[in-house]
Amino acid sequence: MAVVVIGTLDTKGEEIRFARDVVESQGLDVHVVDVGVMGEPTIEPDTSAEAVAEAAGTTLERLRADADRGAAMEAMGEGAAAVAERLHEDGTLKGVLGLGGSGNTSIATTAMRALPVGVPKLMVSTMASGDTEPYVGSRDVTMMYSVADIEGLNQLSRTVIANAALAVAGMVANDPGIDVEEKPTIGITMFGVTTPCVKTARKMLEDRGYETIVFHATGTGGRAMEDLIREGVVDGVLDVTTTEWADELVGGVLNAGPERLDAAGEAGIPQVVSTGALDMVNFGPRDSVPDEFEGRRFHVHNPQVTLMRTTPEENAELGRIVAEKLNAATGPTALALPLGGVSMLDVEGEDFHDPDADAALFDALREHLDDDVELLELDVPINDDAFAEAMVERLDAYMRAAGHAPE
Incomplete structure (x- = not known):
């Protein structure tokens, strides 16, 4: 088994050699992948830059001739x-280590994000102390700040x-001894304002023999769940908290993209969906809220998070979007409405109590939902145990009908 080290050997050969030697000192093999474009490698790679370019459907000569750094x-x-x-x-790759500035951070983490969750991935980067979301995405990429630029070896x-090299070697070489019991797995979405509902639901599902994975609906959380559904990790979905669509529609900072709510329907797995936290759009500190929203109703959740109440018009559009997403599902699907409040x-x-906005959401859902989607309406708030x-x-009934019930 080998640790794959990804680097630009035309500029970082000395540093890559040092990382390789440290990993090898732990009794592991190393496979060096060269992703440098403009110069010749200063150490011998196991996979050449020419081979990497060819794997992308181009040639190193063409990339050099074009002299377009971004495209390269x-x-x-x-x-x-x-x-x-x-x-x-x-079976060669058991872990990945990357070293570099913004260029190789982009390249190496693209490779890391292509690998399954659970494969050790560590990026030593000059970019690791800023916004790492573009590099990490919805994968378990570990970012380590290099402190100084990766330019030469010094103390x-x-x-x-x-x-970093020892950390990757340790992750690869040591068996944590985790026993994985095969159980049907349910993906659940949660936000702070829907936590009581999710805690109750999770316990009930686990008592029935399911494994649960709870995703924090912060944009990356929703994307992570969608990715794991497509990879077959998740067998059923309890999508309590669809709040990321409010950020996608209105312009908040925690959106999960326009494909949110697609994966379960495309996979045909059972899903029960609700309207958790569609009453709010997320921003950073209060002074970061765009001027266009001044005059709206806000709730300062903490110094770093400001929530904004969605309007009846926005809720009506959210209802239409959610309904259309669920109408496209190929598997058993239900929509559960908490008529007493969505968060x-x-x-x-409470600050966001707005019966008119809720009514606009629920009415739009009823209007646009197809008969194939089962509609459950309960006259309780979302965090009521009955909901x-x-x-x-x-969901349990759907899972049993689909042959995915716990043994």
């Missing part, structure tokens, strides 16, 4: 991802690179 980085990222997937499939860079803040006496129980009962 994109192509080498695609090629590195293809190489990493191949090495993983043939600081040796320590940081050695720590902890949307109940009488969690109703969702679980329906």
Whole structure:
């Protein structure tokens, strides 16, 4: 088994060699992938830059001739991802280590994101102390800040690179001894304002013999669930919290993209969906809210998170979108409506209580929902135990009918 080290050997050969030697000192093999474009490698790679470019459907000569750095980085990222997937499939790749600045961080993490969750992935990067979402995405990529630029070896860079190499070696070489019991797996979405519902539902599902994976509906959480559904990790979905669609529609910071709510329907797996936290759009600190929203109703969740109440018009559009997503499902699907409020803040006496906005959401859902989607309406708030129980009962029935019941 080998640790794959991805780097630009025309500029970072010395540093890659050092990382390789540290990993090999732990008794592991190393497979070096060169993703440098403009110069010749200063150490011998196991997979050449020419092979990486070819894996992306181009040639190194063409990338050099075009002299378009952005296009070259994109192509080498695609090629590195293809190489990493191949090495993983043939059993060679057991972990990945990347070193570099913004260029190789983009390339190496593209390869890392192509690998399954659970494969060790560590990126030593000058970019790791800023916004890492573009590099991490919905995968378990570990980012380590290099502190100084990765340019030559010195007392600081040796320590940081050695720590990273030892960390990857440790993850690859040591069996954590985790027993994985095969159970039908339910993906659940949660936000702070829907936590009581999810806690109750999760316990009920686990008591019935299901395994549950809870995803924080922060944009990346929703994308992670959609990805794992497509990979076959998730057998059924209790989509309590669809709030990411409010951010996608209105312009908040926690959107999961326009494909949110697609994967379960496309896979045909059982799903029970609700309207959790569609009463809110998420922004950062209060002074980061765009000026166009001044005059709206806000709730400061904490110094870093500001929530904005969705309007009746926005809720009507959200209802249409959610209904159309569910109408396209190929498997058993139900929509559960908590008529007493869609979040902890949307109940009488709380900041976002707005019966008109809720009515606009529920009416649009009823209007646009096809008969193939089962509609459950309960005159309770979303965090009432009765609502969690109703969702679980329906999903459990779907799972048993589909032959996915726990043994």
